[in-house]
Amino acid sequence: MLTPELMESLTDQLDAALQSGRECTRLTLQVPDLSLDDAYAIQAAGVERRVARGERITGYKMGLTSKAKRDQMNLNSPVYGVLTDRMQVPDNGPFSLSFGIHPKIEPEIAFLIGAPLSGHVTREQVRDACMGVSAALEILDSRYVGFKYFSLPDVIADNCSSSHYVLSSQMFAGDMDVGDLAMAMAINGTVVQTASSAAISGHPLDSVVQLCAMLAEHGKSLLPGQIVLAGAATLAEALSPGLDVTLDVESLGRVSVRMA
Numbered sequence: 001m002l003t004p005e006l007m008e009s010l011t012d013q014l015d016a017a018l019q020s021g022r023e024c025t026r027l028t029l030q031v032p033d034l035s036l037d038d039a040y041a042i043q044a045a046g047v048e049r050r051v052a053r054g055e056r057i058t059g060y061k062m063g064l065t066s067k068a069k070r071d072q073m074n075l076n077s078p079v080y081g082v083l084t085d086r087m088q089v090p091d092n093g094p095f096s097l098s099f100g101i102h103p104k105i106e107p108e109i110a111f112l113i114g115a116p117l118s119g120h121v122t123r124e125q126v127r128d129a130c131m132g133v134s135a136a137l138e139i140l141d142s143r144y145v146g147f148k149y150f151s152l153p154d155v156i157a158d159n160c161s162s163s164h165y166v167l168s169s170q171m172f173a174g175d176m177d178v179g180d181l182a183m184a185m186a187i188n189g190t191v192v193q194t195a196s197s198a199a200i201s202g203h204p205l206d207s208v209v210q211l212c213a214m215l216a217e218h219g220k221s222l223l224p225g226q227i228v229l230a231g232a233a234t235l236a237e238a239l240s241p242g243l244d245v246t247l248d249v250e251s252l253g254r255v256s257v258r259m260a
């Protein structure tokens, strides 16, 4: 357990990096035995500050759900972070990189939750509770020096490297099997990453199953109207001004964003 003072100081460091756009050193350099529970408590404290500044929680993101990403980061378990309204970028809209530290982008699938979901749920229960599904892009940005953290507690405390997200303006309602859809992310017209949606936790709905179980450990659940980003299907690509990024997902259509 962290002392309240240390908890406050670690939350301050990440929050200052977020607000200033200046990277900080990873927390496990100061607290080598930072636990996963402490890390989620720091994440929650950071989100509380954002809410106090006027942001509204819109849902959750799953991370490290694909083998490609876990291998890249050398980490072995999925994690979750919190999304807010200020993090959403309109489909096809411009996105200013001016406040970013070292942003990257990755292809995802998003669910709109229509009914409460909590604790241990099945894939079928998640499917029935989802009101919509769409293609999505997640813009990541780690607050840590060089986007390097090497440990689960570090990335969890940093709200799982979340920065922004783009949902396709086409949201599909009703039954659609999203278990094996072809996904292709292109930058300035050239396809740079491809995968099946099966790369996301074996099935994107299973990401939501895992999310509900993890949320329950922290006394939380999914509420109607919330968004879930199910996790990236491939590695992330670095962003710089002038890049146009599009993601096409079979049957779901396109989502895009322009870097300014």
Ligand code: OOG
Binding pocket: 061, 062, 063, 064, 065, 066, 069, 073, 106, 138, 140, 142, 155, 160, 161, 230, 231, 232
């Ligand atoms: C952690 C966040 C991972 C995903 O979809 O796998 C993530 C990171 O890559 O720094 O959002």
Ligand code: MG
Binding pocket: 061, 062, 063, 106, 108, 138, 229, 231, 232
């Ligand atoms: Mg992601």
